[in-house]
Amino acid sequence: TSPSTTRCSSTSFIIIWGLLITASKTNGICIISTPKHKGQRTMDHKEQIHEVRSHSHHHNGNGNGHHRPRGPPPPAHGPYDYADEYISPQMSRDDALRRVKTAGSISISPELFEKLYLSPQNNVKGDLRKTFGNPTPIAIVGFLISLTPLSCDLMGWRGAGGSGAAGIGSYFFFGGLLMFVGGLLEWVLGNTFPSVVFTTFGAYWLSFGATLNPSFAAFSSYAPPGAASGAEGLATKGFNASFGFFTLAMGMITVVFLVCSLRTNIVFFIIFLTLVPTFALITAAYWFLAMDFAGNSAFAAKLLEAAGACAFVTCMAGWYLIFAILLASLDFPLDLPVGDLSRVIRGKSEMSRV
Numbered sequence: 001t002s003p004s005t006t007r008c009s010s011t012s013f014i015i016i017w018g019l020l021i022t023a024s025k026t027n028g029i030c031i032i033s034t035p036k037h038k039g040q041r042t043m044d045h046k047e048q049i050h051e052v053r054s055h056s057h058h059h060n061g062n063g064n065g066h067h068r069p070r071g072p073p074p075p076a077h078g079p080y081d082y083a084d085e086y087i088s089p090q091m092s093r094d095d096a097l098r099r100v101k102t103a104g105s106i107s108i109s110p111e112l113f114e115k116l117y118l119s120p121q122n123n124v125k126g127d128l129r130k131t132f133g134n135p136t137p138i139a140i141v142g143f144l145i146s147l148t149p150l151s152c153d154l155m156g157w158r159g160a161g162g163s164g165a166a167g168i169g170s171y172f173f174f175g176g177l178l179m180f181v182g183g184l185l186e187w188v189l190g191n192t193f194p195s196v197v198f199t200t201f202g203a204y205w206l207s208f209g210a211t212l213n214p215s216f217a218a219f220s221s222y223a224p225p226g227a228a229s230g231a232e233g234l235a236t237k238g239f240n241a242s243f244g245f246f247t248l249a250m251g252m253i254t255v256v257f258l259v260c261s262l263r264t265n266i267v268f269f270i271i272f273l274t275l276v277p278t279f280a281l282i283t284a285a286y287w288f289l290a291m292d293f294a295g296n297s298a299f300a301a302k303l304l305e306a307a308g309a310c311a312f313v314t315c316m317a318g319w320y321l322i323f324a325i326l327l328a329s330l331d332f333p334l335d336l337p338v339g340d341l342s343r344v345i346r347g348k349s350e351m352s353r354v
Contacts, residue, residue: 134329135185139198140322142178146170146205148315154308163304168209175205193264197257204250211243237290244286251279263347266339267321274314281307 150164160166183198211218220230222239233239258272285303288296324336 132185132189134325135182135189136194137322137325137329139179139182139186139194139202140318140325142174142176142182142205143198143201144315144318144322146175147311147318151308151311151315154304154311156305156308163212165212168212171205171209171212176202176209178202179205193260200253200257207246235289235293237293240286240290240293244283244290247279247283247286251276251283254279261341262345263342265341267317267324268338269341270317271314271321274310274317278307278310278314281310 146167149167149170152158153160153162153164153167164171179198179202181202183195183200183202186195186198210216214220214230217230219233219239222233222236223230224232224236227233254272254275258269258276261269261272281303285300285307288300288303320336321338324338327334327336
């Protein structure tokens with residue numbers, strides 16, 4: 001063999017060896033073959049991977065002088081577990097893809113999970129959370145686009161009024177549709193608490209919109225015989241007393257949500273904390289109207305205005321929460337704290353393990 005051929009072979013070997021080292025630094029799986037001398041056994045796949053990674057770690061320039069020893073790799077589940085990185089030639093295509101996806105998955109902290117899903121982290125089967133997006137912001141947007149204008153209507157800003165009748169469309173398609181879809185998707189992902197919250201309020205917005213819609217005859221059914229308009233039913237004792245029980249029931253379930261939210265975060269807790277007096281004030285307003293519609297109209301208007309103020313505080317907390325969740329979803333450099341409570345009030349199962 002000529003000297004030039006020998007030099008070319010040596011150069012090619014050095015280039016190939018450098019490429020293998022570079023690939024190993026990027027955590028790629030490289031299978032190499034070393035010259036087999038007489039009496040030397042051939043390394044299996046795990047040993048070859050360990051050989052490349054040991055060599056690359058020795059040359060990584062970290063300056064600490066430490067590297068993993070050469071030779072057979074440690075057993076699985078030891079200090080260096082290669083179980084998620086090793087792909088056997090006998091594996092099927094699906095098993096290999098599943099192994100690669102497992103090795104490349106990213107786990108999030110319990111604090112970030114609670115921030116994104118408004119629920120303490122729980123273990124569920126399957127990888128749906130890795131397959132689908134986070135439905136929590138969808139439901140929150142539907143809630144905010146419905147409640148924010150309604151709170152302004154109740155406070156009478158810029159001449160608004162009519163108990164929010166102008167927002168019937170948003171109650172159906174934002175509050176009802178988005179919150180119900182978001183709640184169902186949370187249920188699919190195994191997030192019980194947010195799924196119950198979102199579907200409950202989604203149904204509330206659909207019910208509220210249907211009550212204000214004349215097509216459902218909710219108030220016209222109470223109109224006295226011979227009334228010129230079905231809207232006269234809004235001033236009857238029966239309608240106001242009956243609708244007051246509906247808002248009372250919503251206030252009761254909101255109290256339950258308030259207690260449960262102590263395991264989520266401060267912002268979510270504030271949302272329920274301000275919703276409870278909102279429903280209480282609305283209930284009181286309708287019951288005062290039921291007692292004497294004409295005589296208590298002015299006082300009921302004040303109660304509804306106070307309810308609108310409480311709901312507006314709810315909206316401000318909600319807008320902050322949706323902003324924080326979307327920033328975290330995009331891995332934005334700005335991180336808005338929400339006051340994680342999942343580690344402050346520990347769960348029953350966690351306390352039993354201590």
